[in-house]
Amino acid sequence: MTDNTAQQAHDFAEDAAAKAGTFAEDAAKKAGNLADDAAATAGDLAEQARQAVDDTIATAKSALKDVDTSAVIASAQDFAGNTLDKLSAAYKRNPALVITIGSAALAAVAAVGSVLAKRR
Incomplete structure (x- = not known):
């Protein structure tokens, strides 16, 4: 077995x-x-x-x-001219406000540039 x-x-x-x-x-x-x-x-x-x-x-x-690069350049020039005219008119009405807003915008651009520079 x-x-x-x-x-x-x-x-x-x-x-x-x-x-x-x-x-x-x-x-x-x-x-x-x-x-x-x-x-x-x-x-x-x-x-x-x-x-x-x-x-x-x-x-x-x-x-x-x-x-059409010439059209793009012309459009940018037109936009810049209109912006300058509006900025000049606003400055004549209230210079302190324009300077304050411009300073804040410049600070914002600088902050964005700083963040982008750190990312690289």
Whole structure:
């Protein structure tokens, strides 16, 4: 009876080892397939990102070519002239208020510049 029990234990151990080997092979194949899929997906995503960057650059270049710089300069000059006229009129009405607001605006610009300088 002991021989029979030993034989059964031996057979059971061989079956378990065979199943474990099969399981390990299947797991390795699945892991390899998963790694291959992940690599392919990463490659596809990288290609899509490169294409998006290329498209963005092409669109930006096209948009910059279409910008009428003389119109932009004229518009900026017109805006600056109108702003100067409004500022002069406001200064004539209440110089202290204009100086106070200008000082606050300058301080705000300096603060923003300081924050941006620290970020770099």
